[in-house]
Each structure stands twice: as structure tokens, then as C-alpha cells.
Amino acid sequence: MQVFFSDVQMRHAPREFLVRGQWQPCPEKPERATALKAALLAAGHRVELPPAGHRAAIAAVHDHRYLAFLETAHARWRELPGASTTVIPNIHPNGRGVGYPHSVVGQAGYHMADTACPLDGDSLDAILASADCAIAAAKSVLAGARSAYALCRPPGHHAFADMAGGFCYLNNSAIAAQILRGQYGKVAIVDVDLHHGNGTQGIFYDRGDVLTVSVHADPANFYPFFWGHAGETGEGAGKGANLNLPLPLGSGDDAFLAALDLGLAKVRSFGAEALVVALGLDAFAGDPFAGLAVTEDGFRRIAGKLATLQLPSVLVQEGGYLCPELGRNLVAFLEGFGGA
Template sequence: MQVFFSETQLRHAPHEFLVRGRWQPCPEKPERATALKAALDAAGHEVREPVRGPDAAIAAIHDARYLAFLEKGHARWRELPGASDLIVPNIHPTRRAAAYPESVVGQAGYHMMDTACPIGAESWPAIRASADAAIAAAELVKAGTRAAYALCRPPGHHAYADMAGGFCYLNNSAIAAQILRGKYDRVAVIDVDLHHGNGTQGIFYARGDVLTVSVHAEPANFYPFFWGYADETGEGAGKGANLNLPLPLGSGDDDFLAALDVGLRKVRDFGAEAIVVALGLDAFQGDPFAGLKVTEGGFNRIAARLGKLDLPSVLVQEGGYLCPELGRNLVAFLEGFNA
């Protein structure tokens, strides 16, 4: 399968993030991507450097003020007396209808929903290159290739149109889906990450042309906490075009596959003509986040189900954190998809 990845994506390397009131080493580190790429190289996949995609592909999903903040906010932040190396918000508006501040401190709170998306001096080039990988894969599929894989890092499915969160800045899966909409009338995003794709859901929640389906760990006691429940089905024109399939913590292969089958029936009933797979490998039983217990063989079976849809497909990397099996899980997934 054609793979897109740029070494520029490694430049985003925040050393820590704030969790449970303490600074901890950030698990979303460059080594995730190097481990995945090494496994792809060993398995014989062609890895291609993406060209810079059109700004319009990103602007079709993301707010202009937000994009300006991501690109230029760090330089403004570092001009503040005593500012840290990383942008980490210390204030958030209580309502999204709040006024838009001029201060970069206020803008950080406005555009960053949590403390798990720090921004460093080299973050923007990496964030942009990650989106470029998704754009390149989507354009290739739009041009007629059956499937392509974007090794996106940093990931994207927690990012809203104007907010970062959960290690995510630009919503690569949503960008890819919107590109496919340029050819196909109905597109589905199928999210198999451990965590609910709340940003993707939010972006398409009031649209009826893009179906969003997410199989994930029950959010009542797991990130993102506030979204991902079964009663969230869309609104307005998007009513019925969002399906959440939360699983009890600790669920394994069979439970995951049973939920996925429900989601795939929805995809067929929706009449999707193309799909984006938001591919998280963090549902693995040995992943550091330890929310679900999917096996290497389980990833192969999940992918086989998705491949049997026989639709033009863009696979976009989301979560999956450092463990010895990370690369093997990706290769198992791609083998299953192509079976």
C-alpha cells in the first residue's frame, strides 16, 4: 500500500504534558512515527514524501483564527515575560460564545481544550506536514487508487474546527474526508481508535453528507469524558449521521468486532461511496493507555472487515503509543485490509 510520511513530522517533540495535576513525559513522541515507519519499511511498503498540500484543503475544515494561532502563537508566547518553552493554557472560556481575546494567553485557552496538546517552537511545521500526508493520501484515492495510508503524527481526531486537544491539532481524518467529498457524494469516517473521535464528530455533527462512526472505550471514565456517548446521533441536517459505539473498559477482540459490525451496517445503509479509517492502534492490550484489549490478530480481523467494504479508502494514523508490538500491529492491520 502506498504510504505518505515526512521526516518533518518528527520536529514536534513536546517533552511533557500536564495530566492529573502533574507534569509527565509526553507519550505522543517522535519515536512513535519512527517505530511505525521502520515496520512499514521492513514489510516492503513504499513510503513517499508528501508535497505541501493546498492551504484550501485545511481551511475547508479549520477556522482561520485557529490556523493563525497554531502557526504564529508560539513566537508571540515566547515574547511574554517568564513564558515557558511550551504553550500550555491556564485559562479557558466557560462558554464557547465567549469573546475572542487579543492576548495569546487568552487565545491559548480559547483554542486548546486541554493540557494534552502543548505547542513548541517546532510544532507547526510538523503539524502541517502531518496534514500534508493525509492530503496526499486522500488526493491519491480521489484520483482512483483503491487505498492509501497516511502515517500522520501528530494525530488529529480530537481536533475540532477551532480547538486542539488530546495530542491533536489539525483533524487529518476530517481533512481527508472533505477531499473525498470533492468526488463522492457520501463519505464515512470510521474511527477505530481507543478514544472517541470527538473532534471529527464535532466537525461533521450537523452535516448529512459525512457519516461518522466511532468504536471506542466508554468515555464516562476515560478520555475525552464529555463526548462519545451512544445518544449523540447528530443534529439538524446531520441527525442520524453520527454513530457512537462505546465499549466497556477492558473489552477485547470479539466485543470490538461485534461493535464494528454494527457500525459497518450503518455505513452500508448510509450508502457511503468512500471511507476514511481513523486508525488508532492504542486499543491494543499492551498499549500504555490500557483501555481495551485488542490483540495483534484482532487488528488483522478489524482491517479485513473494513477492506471487505471494497470502497475507496484513506487510512489515517491516529493513536497507538510506544510498546514493542506497535509496528507489528500496524503491519497486521494493513495485511488484513489488503487480504
């Protein structure tokens, strides 16, 4: 299986994020990618550098004002008297009103759902490099590869078309799906991250050409709280093209696999011609977020079920945080998918 990663992605190194009113060390750190890449190399995978600069593929998914904000926010922020070295919003407009602010402080609140997606001086380069990996993987599949894996970091599935959130800035899975749509009439995104892929759902919620399926911890008591409930099924042309399969906290392999079976049945009935897997490894029992209890063998079995779809597939890395088993879980998944 082709694997794409760029060391430029390591430049984004957030130090803290807000948890229950307290600043805590941020788990979305460069060492995640170090562990995943090392495991890939040890398992015999060759890691390729993605080509850079595919802004058109990003602009096909993301709002132009949002992209301008990502490109200019840090420099503008640093010009403010007494500003911190990092862009972190201090205002979140509920519903976001009808106006669009000129102030970078207002724009930070408009374009950032929470405090978990800070922008430092080197963040943009890493964010774009992460998207480049997804773009390269999708183009590899378009060129005839049966599957390709993008080691995207920072992740992307919480990013909406015009809003960052939950460590995510550009929605790599959505970008990959939109690229696949250039050749395939119907594309499915199956998200197996611990957290609901709310940004991915939002981007395609009123479209009938991209099916979004997510198996995740129940948002009634877990991030992202406001999205991911079973009653969210799409709107307009997208009605019926979104399937959420929330699980009780602490659910293990059997419950996850049973929910996934429902999701795969939906993919088949939808008639998907290509697949994007939003691959979170944070459903693992030993992950720091501790929301679900999937095992290493569970990831292998999840991948095996996804492989039965027999579709051209782009695997995009989402969550999965530092623990001794992180790299092993990735290798197990790729083995299960048939990419060892």
C-alpha cells in the same frame, strides 16, 4: 498500498503533559513514527514524501482564527515576560463565552481543550506535514488508488474546527474526508482508535453528507469524557449521521468486532461511496493507555471487516503509543485490509 510520511513530522517533540495534576512524559513522541515507519519498510512498503503546502484543504475544515493562532502563537507567547518556552494554556473558558480575546494567553485557552497539545517553535511545521500526508493519501485515492495510508503524526481526531486537544491540532481524518467529498457524494469516517474521535464528530455533527462512526472506550470513565456517548447522533441535517459505539473498559477482540459490525451496517445503510479509517492502534492490550484489550490478530480482523465495504479508502494514523508490538500491529492491520 501507497504510504505517505515526512521526516518533518519528527520536529514536534513535546516533553510533558498533565496527568491527574502531575507532569508526566508525553507519549506522543517522535519515536512512535520511527517505530511505525520501520515496520512498514520491513514489511516491504514504500514510503513516499507528500507534497507540501496544501493550505486550502486545511482551511476547508478549520476556522481561520484558529489557523492564525497556530501560526503565530509561539512567537507571541515568547514575547510575554516570564513566559515558558512552550505554549500551554492555563485557562479554559467553560462554554467559551461570547468574546474572542486578543491576548495569546486567552487565545491559548480558547483554542486548546487541554494541556496535551503544547506548541513549540518547530511544532507548526510538523503539524502541517502531518496534514500533508492525509491530503496526499486522499488525492491518491481520488486519482484512482483503491486505498492509501497516511502515517500522520501528530494525530488529529481530537481536533475540532477551532480547537486542539488530546495531542491533536489539525483533524487529518476530517481533512481527508472533505477532500473525498469533492468527488463522492457521501463519505463515511470509521474511527477505531481507543479514544472517541470527538473533534471529527464535532466537525461533521450537523452535516448529512459525512457519516461519523466511532468504536472506543466508554467516555464515562475515559478520555475525552464529554463526547462519545451513545446518545450523540447528530443535529440538523446531520441527525442520524453520527454513531458512537462505546465499549466497557478492558473489552477485547470479540466485543470490539461486534460493535464494528454495527458500525459497518450503518455505513452500508448510509450509502457511503468512500471511506476514511481513523486508525488508532492504542486499543491494543499492551498499549500504555491500557483502555481496551485488542490483540494483533484483532487488528487484522478489524481491517478485514473494513475491507469488506469495498470502498475507495484513506487510512489515517491516529493513536497508538510506544510498546514492542506497535509496528507489528500496524502491519497486521494493513495485511488484513489487503495492503501487504
